[in-house]
Amino acid sequence: MTNELKVLFYLKKNQRKKNGLCPVMGRIQVGKTMAQFSLKIDADVELWDVKAGRLKGKSGFANDVNKQIEKINLLIYSRYNEEIRLGKDFAATDLKTIVQGIAKAQESLCAYMSKMIERFSARVEKDRALSTLTNFKHYHSLLVAFLQTNHKLNDISFKALNYSFIEGYVHYLRVTRKLSVRTTMGAVGRMREVISEAIDEGIIGKDPFFSYELESPEINHRNISREDLEKIMSAKFEQETTEIVRDIFVFSTFCGLAYIDVKNLAYENIVKQEDGSYWIMTHRQKTGSASNIRLMEVPLSLIEKYRNQKTDCKVFPVPEYPSVLYHLKKIDKQCKLGRNLSYHMARHTFASLITLSEGVPIETVSKMLGHQDITTTQTYAEVSTDKILKDILLLSEKINGKYILIN
Numbered sequence: 001m002t003n004e005l006k007v008l009f010y011l012k013k014n015q016r017k018k019n020g021l022c023p024v025m026g027r028i029q030v031g032k033t034m035a036q037f038s039l040k041i042d043a044d045v046e047l048w049d050v051k052a053g054r055l056k057g058k059s060g061f062a063n064d065v066n067k068q069i070e071k072i073n074l075l076i077y078s079r080y081n082e083e084i085r086l087g088k089d090f091a092a093t094d095l096k097t098i099v100q101g102i103a104k105a106q107e108s109l110c111a112y113m114s115k116m117i118e119r120f121s122a123r124v125e126k127d128r129a130l131s132t133l134t135n136f137k138h139y140h141s142l143l144v145a146f147l148q149t150n151h152k153l154n155d156i157s158f159k160a161l162n163y164s165f166i167e168g169y170v171h172y173l174r175v176t177r178k179l180s181v182r183t184t185m186g187a188v189g190r191m192r193e194v195i196s197e198a199i200d201e202g203i204i205g206k207d208p209f210f211s212y213e214l215e216s217p218e219i220n221h222r223n224i225s226r227e228d229l230e231k232i233m234s235a236k237f238e239q240e241t242t243e244i245v246r247d248i249f250v251f252s253t254f255c256g257l258a259y260i261d262v263k264n265l266a267y268e269n270i271v272k273q274e275d276g277s278y279w280i281m282t283h284r285q286k287t288g289s290a291s292n293i294r295l296m297e298v299p300l301s302l303i304e305k306y307r308n309q310k311t312d313c314k315v316f317p318v319p320e321y322p323s324v325l326y327h328l329k330k331i332d333k334q335c336k337l338g339r340n341l342s343y344h345m346a347r348h349t350f351a352s353l354i355t356l357s358e359g360v361p362i363e364t365v366s367k368m369l370g371h372q373d374i375t376t377t378q379t380y381a382e383v384s385t386d387k388i389l390k391d392i393l394l395l396s397e398k399i400n401g402k403y404i405l406i407n
Contacts, residue, residue, distance in 0.1 A: 009053035060152025252346035291370035
């Protein structure tokens with residue numbers, strides 16, 4: 001038979017990785033034509049059965065690899081038999097083209113997530129934060145742990161994902177690992193970002209979790225009160241670093257910038273307008289969104305305080321984040337706040353105490369914070385009782401006499 005098909009699976013041992021795994025290759029021979037291709041999966045060289053072209057053993061990893069190999073093998077023979085029935089002329093390269101299309105569809109979730117992490121890592125300190133990368137890696141480790149614990153796998157094909165998978169993952173995070181709803185939302189949300197990108201690349205056709213909705217955590221407003229802010233602003237500190245941390249915290253309280261954006265803030269971002277006012281004009285590192293903020297008296301005075309310090313064109317000599325957290329705890333203790341002070345509280349306080357409670361529209365606050373969606377700003381918003389009372393009194397004056405009840 002001139003078109004006889006032969007298929008061989010083997011390991012590319014000259015590309016053995018540090019973990020002992022080698023790429024699995026395939027060789028298709030149709031008559032006198034031959035084509036080689038990569039299956040886009042790795043296998044343990046120590047467990048490889050050369051004669052069978054499969055992994056030995058019944059471990060979860062071996063079963064998963066063997067299933068993927070067998071699926072591709074069956075596809076090759078199925079398409080080969082179809083071509084024979086149709087009486088078409090074809091060569092090994094024709095079957096290879098078909099297999100490569102399927103191999104693309106066999107891209108796996110964790111491996112694809114690792115590729116995204118690599119790309120994300122290259123952008124750290126440019127337009128992405130190191131803390132976000134750390135969270136990304138943590139979510140990847142949670143996903144791998146779930147697969148190993150619940151499915152005895154190290155990875156899973158996108159095609160194998162279904163609705164019960166995400167339900168099992170959420171149960172694992174909330175019940176087995178006892179993680180908070182917020183952490184669970186982060187892990188699931190990041191996984192769905194991976195799936196969205198895979199959809200954009202044409203690896204899978206649709207989101208297997210399209211209709212899934214995770215419960216939202218209770219919003220824990222983290223702004224500080226006016227009294228707490230006044231304590232922080234009037235306190236005297238023995239250590240210079242503690243004072244610097246207090247100053248940048250207060251600066252963020254009056255302009256809404258996140259820690260990394262204050263650290264990146266340069267004098268070129270401070271722009272004087274024709275009316276004599278000074279504005280911060282920058283972009284948030286986290287999202288790239290524009291953040292334009294008119295500077296008030298307090299942040300202006302802080303800029304002047306540090307103007308003559310050598311900070312390489314930066315406005316403030318901002319310490320590294322672990323140091324900032326340490327000194328915030330010292331400030332919390334010295335001022336007797338009992339709030340477990342965090343830097344992000346400054347941003348919440350700007351939204352709630354400094355702007356919204358003083359009548360600034362939430363749309364304006366959202367722009368100043370650099371939010372891409374106003375619903376994000378709403379999670380920052382906590383309007384004080386005094387503000388509510390003031391607004392109700394103003395409303396009462398406006399509608400007084402306009403409505404008459406006839407008994």
